[in-house]
Amino acid sequence: MSSDEAVARKRVAGVMQGRVDEIADRWVQLQVRHAAVSAGTRESELREEADALVAALAAGLDSALPVDRIANSHADLNRAVTELSLRRARSGESPTATALAVLALKEALLEAVRESTQDGGELFSAALLINRLLDAAGALSFDTYVEGREEIIHRQSRQLLELSTPVVRLWKQVLGVPLIGTLDTARTQVVMENLLQAIQDQEATVAIIDITGVPTVDTAVAQHLMQTVNAVRLMGADCIISGIRPPIAQTIAQLGIDLSTIMTRATPADALSEAIKLTVGSLPASNGPSDGPASR
Structure with a gap:
């Protein structure tokens, strides 16, 4: 560290600790x-963030860490920047707003x-140091923001699936x-996980996969169906595919896809009728609508 940088660091740290x-x-x-926050953000929340981050910056400058490594290596500062970025990502703030905040x-x-010194050279050195310090903090904030948004998007996509x-x-x-x-x-993958868990929880012996709402069935879709059927069979349950409409049946035949090992039916009603035969053989009155449908 040069003498100018050491003086600038001491100056900035002193100013921060005193103010x-x-x-x-x-x-x-x-x-x-600068509109660096959304309109719904309360000032008390901003002040809480500011207190934590400014105090952590002051502590980081007072440490022995090089300026360029303070944001990533100083525990308190790293945590303050990370929590700020994740909080803003979850609240829907844009990356631009987060950058404007930095x-x-x-x-x-x-x-x-500037208010605490009249020396132009010292002020210039302090400005360079502040830029280096907060540029590193800004980079950490951006990386954390992106990771946080990706996590949110992945979770929401999973929920939608x-x-x-x-x-x-x-x-x-x-x-x-x-x-x-x-x-x-x-x-x-989601279908398989949910279905297998439901088979275990409800002790089911037959699973009906209805593809009436699937617009087309190609080789890839057929492969996915086969994987799901095989997984269901490994759980000790039978699997029926319903919704095989004439156009889909024709496509499957033209593609040479072999579904001969899988029980198929044209409609969900046909599949349910077959499933009842597989489970009870006949339909006792007590097992009628009173056992009715229930979503998992």
Whole structure:
């Protein structure tokens, strides 16, 4: 570390430690002015973030860590930046708003340092140090924000897949999965996991996979169906595919897809009738609608 940098670091650290509340207040004001936060964000929340981050920055500068490594290596500062970024990602803030917040903190720090020194060279060195420090913090914030948004998007996609592939109890020991739309690898995995768990929880012996709402069946879709059927069989249950419409039957035949080992029926009603035969052989009155459908 050069002597100029050491002096600048000492100067900035001293200013921050002596004016933490003032810098935090100023940062909140600048964020509101620059529209770096959404309209619904409360000022008290911003002040809480500002207090934590400014205090952590001051502690980081007071440590022995190189300036470029403080944001990533100083535990308190790393945690403050990470929590701020994740909080803003979850609240729907844009990456631009988060970047503007970092720039606003630079402005607040530079104002505080400028008010405490009249030396142009020292002020310039302090400005360079603040830029290096907060550029590293900004990069960490951006990376954390992106990871947080990806996690949120993945979780929401998973929830949507689960909602679009419900496992329904059609009859005693009979489950149904109505599929609508394209059956891809991700959706197949969700269908398989939900169906196998439902078979275990409800002690089902027959699963009906209805593809009436699947627009087309190609080799990939057929492969996904085979995987699901094989997994169901490994659980000791039978599997019936319903909804084989004439165009789909023709396509399957033209593609040479072999579904001969799988029980298929034209309609869900036909599949349910076959499932009842497989489970009870006949239909006692007590097993009628009183056992009715229930969603998992």
